[in-house]
Every structure is written in C-alpha cells, then in structure tokens.
Amino acid sequence: MKLDCCNRCKFYSRSPHLVCTLHPAGVEGDICPDFELDLTIPDDEAVAWYGEQWQPEGASYYGDDLVLEPVQQMTLEQRLDLLDSHPLFTGRCSNCEMPLRQTEPPRVHWDCEYCGWVDDSV
Known part of the structure; x- marks a missing residue:
C-alpha cells in the first residue's frame, strides 16, 4: 500500500x-x-x-x-534609522559617537561607558 x-x-x-x-x-x-x-x-x-x-x-x-x-511594531523609517544609528550596526555610541569595544562573547546590550547612553532596544 x-x-x-x-x-x-x-x-x-x-x-x-x-x-x-x-x-x-x-x-x-x-x-x-x-x-x-x-x-x-x-x-x-x-x-x-x-x-x-x-x-x-x-x-x-x-x-x-x-x-x-x-x-514588527516599527515603521520602515524607524527600522532604517535603527540600521543607521544603533551600535550593533555602527560600532559607535548613538549619543556621543565614541567607538564601543567588541566583547567575547558578542554583546547583547550596547550601553556606552563614556556618556552613559543605555541601549533599551532589547
């Protein structure tokens, strides 16, 4: 069968x-x-x-x-802005533009040690 x-x-x-x-x-x-x-x-x-x-x-x-x-709760413009500004994609703080060091294992939160900017996207 x-x-x-x-x-x-x-x-x-x-x-x-x-x-x-x-x-x-x-x-x-x-x-x-x-x-x-x-x-x-x-x-x-x-x-x-x-x-x-x-x-x-x-x-x-x-x-x-x-x-x-x-x-998806963000508009297309908001998502594109995130790509242009978030440290995950740029390697720099969104507020002060200082480079953020890479860590091992890779970061989950991208808080800035220099200006105190806090990544609240996660």
Whole structure:
C-alpha cells in the first residue's frame, strides 16, 4: 500500500508500477519504517505531490518547522534609522559617537561607558 508520505520519501521510485526501492509493493500499515524526507525535491513539486502545508497568517515553514514571524511594531523609517544609528550596526555610541569595544562573547546590550547612553532596544 502506498502512503501519503511516499511522494516525499527519498526512496520513492516515481514509477507508476513501483512504490519505492525498499518496498516495491508498498508497506503494510500506516507508517513506513524506512521513510526519509527527500530534501532535493523543490518546494513547488513538494506542494504538488504532498499537498500544501497549512500555515497561520504571520508564520511560514522553514524545512518542516513552523516559524512565527516577529511582530514588527516599527515603521520602515524607524527600522532604517535603527540600521543607521544603533551600535550593533555602527560600532559607535548613538549619543556621543565614541567607538564601543567588541566583547567575547558578542554583546547583547550596547550601553556606552563614556556618556552613559543605555541601549533599551532589547
């Protein structure tokens, strides 16, 4: 018996006469013990074979994992300004322009030791 997941398996024969190379006539039961996801199948073919995966608004699939997109509360202009001014991207304090030293492990907070500016973006 051919299962729904057979079309996505790397052992699938893609033949009208055989199900797969390991189980030519199919498997007995609802689960194939040898199923391995074929990562070489392009996404558009996978949708055609396997059926489109449901996803809520504001989320998308990364491989087989559903990933929620972060809620953006800033406008495009605010985000561009952040790229131009935040020490994470510039290496300098947003207030006094003094260079901020890199740390190991990398910083999470970019507070300035010189002028007291506090990074409240995290």
